Amino acid sequence: MVKRVTGLGFAAVARVTDRYWVACAIDDSIQYGLAPGDKVDVATTICHEISQHKQPVIFGHASEHPVFATHPTPRLFGFESYISIPIIRANGEFFGTLCAVDRTPSAIETPEVLENLTLFSQLIAANLDMQDSLDLSQRELLDERETSRLRDQFIAVLGHDLRTPLSAIRMSADLIDSRVTERSTRKLVHAIQTSTQRMGLLIENVLDFARGRLGGGIPVRRTHVDDLQSELHRVIEEVRRSHPAASIQQSIDIPTAIDCDRVRVGQLLCNLLGNAVTHGDTHFPVTVRAAVEHNLLVISVTNQGQPIEPERLGLLFQPYTRSEKSGYGGGLGLGLYIAAEIVKGHGGSISVVSTAADGTCFKATLPLHGVPHLSDHDMAE
Template sequence: MTSPQFSLDIEAIRSIDAVPVILSMVKHLTGMRFAAVARVTEQNWVACAVDDSIEFGLKPGGELVLESTICHEIRQHRSPVIFGHASTHPVFSRHHTPKTYGLESYISIPIIKANGDFFGTLCAIDSVPANLDEPAIAQTLTLFAQLIAMSLDTQRRLEATKAELKSVNELGRLREQFIAVLGHDLRTPLSAIRMSADLLETKTEDKRSLSLIGAIRNSSTRMGVLIENVLDFARGRLGGGIPIQRKLVDDLERTLRLTFEEVQASNPHANIVHSLDVPKGVYCDSLRISQLLSNLLGNAVTHGSTATPIILTARSENDEIVLSVTNQGPPIAPDLMPLLFEPFSRSEAGQRGEGLGLGLYIAAQIATAHNGTLSVSSTITTGTCFVARFPARFKWL
């Protein structure tokens, strides 16, 4: 039975589509009736591919005693061995290999990989003499051996790349599953915190205690937003995108107004100026659009200047719904712009601030899920402006 080590070598040679053609060409060029690719180590000679017209008896996986061959010598000096008439040759007429196997003609070319490792030989044999004096024969077979070596190197690099990619993909899958489970399991204790805060509020009138309860409620609200962002991120990565449920919505403007009011109530120090003019009959997931707007407004509150208002507009334009949020403050650094809609981009860009850097990523994914876009411009004079666009309705509606 062929050892597992040589099974891999045999499979590697078998997977090179050119090998059968090469062996056929070797026979045609030399006039010899047996050609093979052999794996040659310090202890073994193993046939990996064979084209046999003389019934020599070797098949892939078959072995010869290494010392009975010339290949162990070729492995040492790494030079071709060629003779066309052993019985008249000054050296090989006395060599044991031709006598052992009844050979008259023989050619063997070393197969050496790019890193210098000796793989084996490309060889041909026959029991009758052959005219091998033509230099083009040795040159051509040397090129064939080099082609086999290059193919083996390519296979090795490909297998290494596949293994690395598999490891990276598996690590990413486990990481994202961990995030999803973690986000889900955090909901239960967070709900308990909120319920406890509500209960405590009904049991006390002490101003200091009510202030602490309010702080607990606000913190739990922010934690809830973070958890939802983490879950959306995990759903998007594991499921091929953030899921949405579109339907005809007649009160999208009201939904956007409530979203603005919630953000304003949570950030009383922010000055948000809004202009909302959205038609009825918009085909969308209104809750997801609300989430998109909330993320954009939250980003503007966090990073915008408190000295100037945040400007929110929502309107229809050329059969599209257009939401824009503009804030003043330092412009976004050019090197951060390509990362802005990528998850965790804040940490990658060395930015500090609240959150995980998922808000803009999720907003962009929501826009994409609506067949729309989310873009940004940022200059000193005009400020930072995020613009989300998506079709108001599908054409067939």
């Protein structure tokens, strides 16, 4: 475009430093002898002067020009017509020049030529600024990803290391519970057991979250399970012991065998039920239902109380999402996220509906016999 606008045979974008004129891009139809990457001593060029006064230089007939007829640069490089426009970055930094030359005279000293090449130089400067901004954003993104990766690794290591002392506390509490008879002492022991049980759940949630972030999702190992009902009953009783003030009603009817991860489905119910008894109105019971409907396992947990704001419903299954009313000790905000990941690992779906009339209901739907493997072609379609 520069050659077309000026009619000159050589055009270049150059980086101009204190020492060198460095060719960045060149279009040469007069075999001027320069290629991208070539360096020229900047003191021998007119661009050296442009870097100081930051003004365009343009002339069409050097040998007859009152200033450049005696200037050493046209004679050194053998050109008659010349135009060079400074490239100025948004921060005022001088980058280099957009220039064109030819060995023959040319009528280029017109406002149109100067205006067009000035616009071209501004476009180059804007592109350089945009590229720098993009590079900075990419570096910041990489730094943030690395920070996130290290944070997740730290969480995983911390959660793993907390298991050992917690197991010791649990075993000690169980041993004391088997030996004491005083009611007040047993009450304290039961408080310790309840707290360690809650701590264990928190640690497992943290570990699962870290595994999911570091390894592409929470692992789900599906097997043929005949006694899922007993696992769900066990979870409900465990939550009852941890929340003695809560009333839990249950309807568990799973008459068929299911291909699932028994432990993970129990964890799914534990997280949903724990969330319900924590945030529900204690004057009303929490209802747990599990049944097989249309070759699907459906698990739902419903509690009464203040409905969840519509704008928050879509955020509930994201990590670290907590109710503003939870306060200190309300959990890490990972339970529902992990529940959703467990459902996802089974190829199922999870949803929530919350109204003042019917309460808040979380429903997880899982296929009974797994999800068939999809080929890349099937996934593409």
